[in-house]
Structure formats: structure tokens, C-alpha cells
Amino acid sequence: MANKSKKATDPSASSRPAGAPQPTATSERRYTIQDYRLEKPCFTLKQVQEGDRVLYRCEGDLSGPPPPLRDSQFLSPAELIEIYRWMLLNRRMEMALENLYKQGMVVGGVYFGLGQEACSCASAYALEDDDWIGPMIRNQGALLVRGFAARDIMMQYMAKASSPTQGRDASSHMGDHLRRNVVAPISTLGDLIPVLSGVALGARLQGRNVAAMTYIGDGGQSTGVTYEGINFAAVETLGLVLIVENNLWGYSTPADMQFRVQDLAERAIGYGIPGVIVDGTDACQVYDAAHEACARARRGQGPTLIEAKMMRMKGHAIHDAAAYVPEPLLEYWRKRDPILRLERYLLGRRWLTEEENERLIADVERQLEVDRDFAVAAPMPEPESAAGGVYCEGCHEVKPRYGVPQMSVTKSVLTTALRQVVVERK
Amino acid sequence: MPQLTYLEAIRQGIWEEMERDRTVFCLGEDIGVYGGAFKVTDGFIDHFGAERVIDTPIAEAAIVGAAFGASLTGMRPVAEFQFMDFIGCAFNQIVNMVAKAHYRWSAPAPLVLRGPSGGNVHGGPFHSQNPEAWFVHAPGLKVVCPASPYDAKGLMKASIRDNNPVIFFEHKYLYRRIKEEVPSDEYLVPLGRARLARPGRDLSIITYAAMVYVALEAADLLAREGIDIEVLDLRTLAPLDREAIVRTVKRTNKVLLVHEDVRTGGIAGEISAIINEEAFEDLDGPVLRVTAQDSPVPFSPPQEDYFLPKVSDVVREARRLKAY
Known part of the structure; x- marks a missing residue:
């Protein structure tokens, strides 16, 4: 204990042997975040008191012109046009839903992905048939890409008998575990993350690595299950592709009040997985990042976190006028409209002529009209159809999707084989 | 007929189902190398391999979520809660994600969530609870509470084969105190019969x-x-x-x-x-x-x-x- 008392009396004293190298400053570790963006918006949202009101003020430089789209390393012109079409369908379907709401035909609210169409559509477009997706409330575009029709989503909003959930759930809350590989979301946030991790686990046990994509917002990422789900995927090296949609608002609370890191992609460092930043209004960037993350997942190399930066251009839902959003911020992001920019890009490259573009838009409109008429005419469910279906009572056969899991431990096979021999001898 | 404890009966039930059906796998905290806090899965990892006996992080919501996700691909996960008291950490996953899946979008969720519950072992407020009624109140779940080794084994096997989420409450006081003859031939005890x-x-x-x-x-x-x-x-x-x-x-x-x-x-x-x-x-x-x-x-x-x-x-x- 002599040493200790010496320290106590003389704090500068050291027990280090004379001549040993003096410790330098603490060592430094560096981590990289891959940033695809061509523009790095710099602003903050603060809660401030103005007179007798508390409101949000945006501080920073919002004067810059919108950047060009980044050329995709992977997409052909035809594929990019297909993504553009999905984005158009996404937006115009939501416009149709807004009109249906105003006509009193929607039950409950309408949720919009306005300004986020590139993120929803281009990410889902990176999936292959055997991959999976768990969309969130603003990812109706992803549902379309994954094979749900606009009429399905419309009927779901109108609570019709032939909606994907037969009237039992609303909005984007639809799934299909047999054909489209879509996990139906629930309203609480982050809960899809462990579920999609589990999908990847299930597939891997059957000898397949698939990409399992889901989304979380800047608000939703605050939940505990978000941490649990990503960490589980990281530890188990599961093919989770998590798109963190930083749209600046969690209902009415700005992103600056949800976390203290500069970019949510930095969270990836804490999980020990790759983190990527993309401009969520640039379909090419979203696609390229998602494409690489999915390929990584299919190679069995584990999860990727992609932060897509953008802005929710409407309120939380149709009832929310979003008066709390500072106007300069809306103006800034209007100039970065994902569809407008992609349209200009395609026309500028002459990958799409004006006539082809007009035809494409007219085609989308025509399709939506057919779907809207179909959905409006569809009957409401019979009251009694609320009963039943709580349990699976032989209505589904559960079988491995990718093939019967193979045993990696021969012992188990041996035991079974030995038993069979014994039975046969009997 | 061999004499089995309540714990051995449960263990045998899971073991036999894993032998019989390659889609059955286990996940949970400390269930692999350590064999589980009460040793229900002791030796499983050696026999079935680490792929099918997964030691997870301490994350109950992730365990349930991952079990559900795997079940969507046609697997039959058996997830262990170290103590059923900790099931509260996964409550939302169980009652909102899993229990409502079939009613909402026709997705069967063939998973078993099992673990020790009950008192009389001086475990205190967080290692002794009987939270079964919480889940009886959530339509879509099945809730099993066996008393005997015979039932524990037969109900476990039936639970694993069930296409619905089953919460399987094992009474920890009974684990090693109750012993009875259990047939070595295969049998099931159907859910829903007293x-x-x-x-x-x-x-x-x-x-x-x-x-x-x-x-x-x-x-x-x-x-x-x-x-x-x-x-x-x-x-x-x-x-x-x-x-x-x-x-x-x-x-x-x-x-x-x-x-x-x-x-x-x-x-x-x-x-x-x-x-x-x-x-x-x-x-x-x-x-x-x-x-x-x-x-x-x-x-x-x-x-x-x-x-x-x-x-x-x-x-x-x-x-x-x-x-x-």
C-alpha cells in the first residue's frame, strides 16, 4: 500500500520505471461513413420563443441550387425509367387518395410519402424476387414496386372487403408472406427491424442468404427495439438492409430533438456495420446504395445501414397541416423534388423524350383511374367478416420457403439413422 | 417407462421435435454452450450445432421479432425467455406484431415462446411472476401451463407443431421436484383440453x-x-x-x-x-x-x-x- 500513500501525497509521482517511454496522447481510431451525396445541406432546426409563442426556426444556408443527380453505377436507362414510373405512380396514387379522402371515401387518415418517393421506390427496386421487405407507413411506393396494385392500397384506405387485409387493417399495413415477401408493418416503430433480421435468419437456416430490407425514420430510430434489431442482425451477420429515412420530422418533432449525432449513419459505427449516407431525393444514389447493401446481404456478409436524407413534404397524416414546419425549409426541399429532378435528368440525357414522358404520365393516370373506379365500386365487408381468422386452424401449410434446412452436424443425422436401423431390425 | 422430471420431459419434447423436423430451432440467452439458466437445452448445441441452437444477445424484443421473422420463412422457432418475468421486454412484439399477424394479414406464426415462471423459489419480484393472464387477454396467442411431466412433454411437442404463437409457461418450482413415468413412444397432448x-x-x-x-x-x-x-x-x-x-x-x-x-x-x-x-x-x-x-x-x-x-x-x- 506504500505506493498508494505515495500517490496520495504526491500526485505527480509515478511508479513507472525510469527511462520507460512516456505515454503519448490517447490513441485515435477512425471510422468511415460512405457518403454518396453531391450536396451536404447544413442547417439546424431549433425550438425558439418568439413573443408569446414557441416555434421551430431553421438556421443555416438554404440558398444553394439543387445538385444534379449522381449517375448510377448499376442502372440502365430503361431501369431508371421504370423507377421513375413507380415514383410517379406512388405520388399520383397518393394524390388520388387525397381526393378520395376529401370526398369522404377514406376511412381514417391518409399518410403520404411526398418528397420520399425516390427513397421508397428505388430502394425496393434493388430487391430480387427471393428478397424480403418490411415497409413503413410512408413506403407505399415500395408496396407498389413489390407487386401490390394501386387499387389494393386504395381499397385498404377505404376499408373494403377485398383490400389486402379484407378490411381488417389500414394504410400500408399489408403483407404477403407467400408471394411478394412483404411483412406487414405495425404502427409502433422499429418493430420490423428484428422481424426482418429473423427473415434473413430463417432463410439462412435453409441455406439461402437473402436481403431483408426495412425502413425506420429519424423519429422511429429512437426506440429501443431499433437498437435490439440492428444489433441482433450485426451479431448474427444477417442480411438486414436498413434504410434510415431521415425526413427531418417525427410527427411534429424535428430530427434535431431526436438524436445528438451529426448523421444517423454514424449509428452504424456503434453496431459494427457499414453506414452509408445518400441523398434520399436522388433515385440513383438510393438505388446504388441499396443495390450494394443487398448484394452484401446475399453474399452473407451481414447488415448495412443506409441513411437517406430528405424531407417529409406534408404533415404526419392528412389531418396535420404541419404549420410547425418553417416555410424556408419547405422551399428548399421543393427545389429538390425527387420526381422533378429525375424527370429533368431523364429528359436531359435524352433517355426519355418529351412525348414518351407525356405518354408515360398519361398511362399512369389512366391506370390510376381504372384502379380508383375499381376501389370505389368495391363493396364494404359484411359485419360478420370481423369474426374468425384470429388463429390459423389448418388454413395454412407451413413449409420452408427455400428448402429443407440441412444439418451441419453429422451426429444428429447419425442418431436418426441409427434409430431407423433399430426400428427396421425390430 | 422411464421416470422423467418435468424439466427432462420438456427437454425431451424439444429434442424429439428437433430430431423429427429440421425447421425447428432454438434461440435465446445463454441456451447454447451454457445450456440455459435452468439447463433445459443442455447439450443441444453439441448435438444440433450452433446454427440451430442460437445464443442471442440480451434482447428479448429482438428474440421474439427474429423468431417471428424466421417463422415467416417456414421455420418453427422455439425461443427461450431466461425468466418469464422478462417477457415484458418483448410485450409489444408479442401482442402487436405476432398475435395480430394471422388476423390482419393471414400470416401464420408457428413459434413457441417458452421459459420458467412461478414462485416458491425465493426469486423475488423479477424471477417469480406468473404473467400468463397478460397473454390470455391478447387474442391470437395460445397459452400453455403444464403441471405434469407427461403433459409438459406432450404439450411442448404439440405447441411446436402448432401453426400459431404459443406461450409456454414452465413452472420452475416443478422443474426438478416432479417426476413421473413418461412413455418413450411418441405422443402429443392437444392444446385446449383440460x-x-x-x-x-x-x-x-x-x-x-x-x-x-x-x-x-x-x-x-x-x-x-x-x-x-x-x-x-x-x-x-x-x-x-x-x-x-x-x-x-x-x-x-x-x-x-x-x-x-x-x-x-x-x-x-x-x-x-x-x-x-x-x-x-x-x-x-x-x-x-x-x-x-x-x-x-x-x-x-x-x-x-x-x-x-x-x-x-x-x-x-x-x-x-x-x-x-
Whole structure:
């Protein structure tokens, strides 16, 4: 204990042997975040008191012109046009839903992905048939890409008998575990993350690595299950592709009040997985990042976190006028409209002529009209159809999707084989 | 027939299903190399491999979520809660994600969430609870609470083969204290059927899990007084065997409900309502309850003893009801 008392009396004293190298400053570790963006918006949202009101003020430089789209390393012109079409369908379907709401035909609210169409559509477009997706409330575009029709989503909003959930759930809350590989979301946030991790686990046990994509917002990422789900995927090296949609608002609370890191992609460092930043209004960037993350997942190399930066251009839902959003911020992001920019890009490259573009838009409109008429005419469910279906009572056969899991431990096979021999001898 | 403890029976049930069906796998905290806090999965990782016996991070919501996700691809996961007290951490996943899946979007969720529950082992407020009633109140879930080794094994095998989410409450007090002969040939115990643990004429005790033994002991004591007690072991709380409940009421006309769970909102209240609705005319007395008091499970042995329903409580209430 002599040493200790010496320290106590003389704090500068050291027990280090004379001549040993003096410790330098603490060592430094560096981590990289891959940033695809061509523009790095710099602003903050603060809660401030103005007179007798508390409101949000945006501080920073919002004067810059919108950047060009980044050329995709992977997409052909035809594929990019297909993504553009999905984005158009996404937006115009939501416009149709807004009109249906105003006509009193929607039950409950309408949720919009306005300004986020590139993120929803281009990410889902990176999936292959055997991959999976768990969309969130603003990812109706992803549902379309994954094979749900606009009429399905419309009927779901109108609570019709032939909606994907037969009237039992609303909005984007639809799934299909047999054909489209879509996990139906629930309203609480982050809960899809462990579920999609589990999908990847299930597939891997059957000898397949698939990409399992889901989304979380800047608000939703605050939940505990978000941490649990990503960490589980990281530890188990599961093919989770998590798109963190930083749209600046969690209902009415700005992103600056949800976390203290500069970019949510930095969270990836804490999980020990790759983190990527993309401009969520640039379909090419979203696609390229998602494409690489999915390929990584299919190679069995584990999860990727992609932060897509953008802005929710409407309120939380149709009832929310979003008066709390500072106007300069809306103006800034209007100039970065994902569809407008992609349209200009395609026309500028002459990958799409004006006539082809007009035809494409007219085609989308025509399709939506057919779907809207179909959905409006569809009957409401019979009251009694609320009963039943709580349990699976032989209505589904559960079988491995990718093939019967193979045993990696021969012992188990041996035991079974030995038993069979014994039975046969009997 | 070999003698098996309650724990060995559960273990054998899972083992046999893993041998039989390659889509069955286990996940949970410390279940692999360590074999689980109570050693239910001891040796599983050596036999079945680390792919099928997964040691997870301490993350109950992730365990349930991942089990559900895997089940969507056609797997049959068996997830362990180290203690059923910790199931609260995964409550949202269970009641909102998993339980509603089939009703909302026709997705079967063939998963088993299992683990030790119950008191009388001086585990204190967070290692002794009986949270089964929380899940009986969430449509879409099945809730299993076996009392005997035979039932534990047969119900475990049936639960794993079920296409619905099953919450399997193992009573930790019974793990190594109860032993009985269990057939080595394969058998299943169907979910939703009660078991007549003891036939009788004067009064029915309806109960489950560890309280079955308290009820049987009370019945033995009361038999000396000439009171003939029938004991109905529910075995599963969801689905509940309403026919068996009504049958026993019609036979004895007097009912005592016993559970280790706390009183208010426990399954006894629901059973009492069923009896009111379906067998009121057959009653010759009020439906009485013996339950734990409405408090957290206290730690100190004298306090826990006070908290838990005892043989003497059952005897006292049975006498009162018999005299009614």
C-alpha cells in the first residue's frame, strides 16, 4: 500500500520505471461513413420563443441550387425509367387518395410519402424476387414496386372487403408472406427491424442468404427495439438492409430533438456495420446504395445501414397541416423534388423524350383511374367478416420457403439413422 | 417407462421435435454452450450445432421479432425467455406484431415462446411472476401451463407443431421436484383440453401448473373429513376448455378456483364468468377463488409464503364452500 500513500501525497509521482517511454496522447481510431451525396445541406432546426409563442426556426444556408443527380453505377436507362414510373405512380396514387379522402371515401387518415418517393421506390427496386421487405407507413411506393396494385392500397384506405387485409387493417399495413415477401408493418416503430433480421435468419437456416430490407425514420430510430434489431442482425451477420429515412420530422418533432449525432449513419459505427449516407431525393444514389447493401446481404456478409436524407413534404397524416414546419425549409426541399429532378435528368440525357414522358404520365393516370373506379365500386365487408381468422386452424401449410434446412452436424443425422436401423431390425 | 422430471420431459419434447423436423430451432440467452439458466437445452448445441441452437444477445424484443421473422420463412422457432418475468421486454412484439399477424394479414406464426415462471423459489419480484393472464387477454396467442411431466412433454411437442404463437409457461418450482413415468413412444397432448387430475363428487377445484399439486394435497386432507374433491387441471389457458369446466360444475355443483397468479384480472375471474354464463343453474354455492394477493412477489421466504396460495388456504375455502 506504500505506493498508494505515495500517490496520495504526491500526485505527480509515478511508479513507472525510469527511462520507460512516456505515454503519448490517447490513441485515435477512425471510422468511415460512405457518403454518396453531391450536396451536404447544413442547417439546424431549433425550438425558439418568439413573443408569446414557441416555434421551430431553421438556421443555416438554404440558398444553394439543387445538385444534379449522381449517375448510377448499376442502372440502365430503361431501369431508371421504370423507377421513375413507380415514383410517379406512388405520388399520383397518393394524390388520388387525397381526393378520395376529401370526398369522404377514406376511412381514417391518409399518410403520404411526398418528397420520399425516390427513397421508397428505388430502394425496393434493388430487391430480387427471393428478397424480403418490411415497409413503413410512408413506403407505399415500395408496396407498389413489390407487386401490390394501386387499387389494393386504395381499397385498404377505404376499408373494403377485398383490400389486402379484407378490411381488417389500414394504410400500408399489408403483407404477403407467400408471394411478394412483404411483412406487414405495425404502427409502433422499429418493430420490423428484428422481424426482418429473423427473415434473413430463417432463410439462412435453409441455406439461402437473402436481403431483408426495412425502413425506420429519424423519429422511429429512437426506440429501443431499433437498437435490439440492428444489433441482433450485426451479431448474427444477417442480411438486414436498413434504410434510415431521415425526413427531418417525427410527427411534429424535428430530427434535431431526436438524436445528438451529426448523421444517423454514424449509428452504424456503434453496431459494427457499414453506414452509408445518400441523398434520399436522388433515385440513383438510393438505388446504388441499396443495390450494394443487398448484394452484401446475399453474399452473407451481414447488415448495412443506409441513411437517406430528405424531407417529409406534408404533415404526419392528412389531418396535420404541419404549420410547425418553417416555410424556408419547405422551399428548399421543393427545389429538390425527387420526381422533378429525375424527370429533368431523364429528359436531359435524352433517355426519355418529351412525348414518351407525356405518354408515360398519361398511362399512369389512366391506370390510376381504372384502379380508383375499381376501389370505389368495391363493396364494404359484411359485419360478420370481423369474426374468425384470429388463429390459423389448418388454413395454412407451413413449409420452408427455400428448402429443407440441412444439418451441419453429422451426429444428429447419425442418431436418426441409427434409430431407423433399430426400428427396421425390430 | 422411464421416470422423467418435468424439466427432462420438456427437454425431451424439444429434442424429439428437433430430431423429427429440421425447421425447428432454438434461440435465446445463454441456451447454447451454457445450456440455459435452468439447463433445459443442455447439450443441444453439441448435438444440433450452433446454427440451430442460437445464443442471442440480451434482447428479448429482438428474440421474439427474429423468431417471428424466421417463422415467416417456414421455420418453427422455439425461443427461450431466461425468466418469464422478462417477457415484458418483448410485450409489444408479442401482442402487436405476432398475435395480430394471422388476423390482419393471414400470416401464420408457428413459434413457441417458452421459459420458467412461478414462485416458491425465493426469486423475488423479477424471477417469480406468473404473467400468463397478460397473454390470455391478447387474442391470437395460445397459452400453455403444464403441471405434469407427461403433459409438459406432450404439450411442448404439440405447441411446436402448432401453426400459431404459443406461450409456454414452465413452472420452475416443478422443474426438478416432479417426476413421473413418461412413455418413450411418441405422443402429443392437444392444446385446449383440460385433464381430470382427480375425480370427486362434492366440490371442484379448477387450477393449473404448480397449484395442481397444492389442490391435490388439499384434496387428500379433505378426503379424511369425508369431502370428495375433484381437481381439474386446465393445462392450457388459451384456448380454454370450456366444456370441461362446465362438465365439472355440473358434476359437483361447487367450484373453487385456484391460481398462483395475482387475484385481480387473473384467469379465475374469467372462468367464474364462464360458469355464470353457462352453468349458473348448476351452482349450489358461490364461485370462490384462492389466489396470490395483489402485490409483486415478495423476496423474503416468510413474505413469499404469505403471498402464495397454500394448501391451508385451499382447505379453508373448500370447507367454507362445502358448508355453504
